[in-house]
Amino acid sequence: MAADNSIFVGSKPFMNYVTAVVMQFTVQNAKEVIIKARGKFISRAVDVAEVATKRFLQEQVEINDIEIDSEEFENKDGKNVRVSSIEITLNKK
């Protein structure tokens, strides 16, 4: 977990990320947490945001901003591939 309250969603068990978000707001008393993901993990990042805000932190935390972006780079076969990313900003109400 980064110092700036960012949580990168990847291939670990789903509830690890939900717990990380909830802990940031409760134990660490964060005002803002940013959930980030790339590629196929974007769907998962949305799930994490939804479960955290609707099941565990309802009435306390809301989705404040969603940004998407992408970058193009050359893969090992010399082919240009574009990888999308998402940043979901949650704020304490």
Next chain:
Amino acid sequence: MAADNSIFVGSKPFMNYVTAVVMQFTVQNAKEVIIKARGKFISRAVDVAEVATKRFLQEQVEINDIEIDSEEFENKDGKNVRVSSIEITLNKK
């Protein structure tokens, strides 16, 4: 393709959706197109939005709004499952 310029992203070939978005703006002269997806197709919807706006319609179309949501329902085994969804609104500049 719905009358309200919504495009639902699913399991068809990726470029079908990109083409559908581009055609809405060019052939149909739409001012706004909404890309929608649920569950694992959310990542794909983000890819469609990024490729459409950055490769095919750059300088012409921009991402105006992104909303995420989820609904909980009972699956056939009687278990509660939550399915996330996304709506990405693209507008002509």
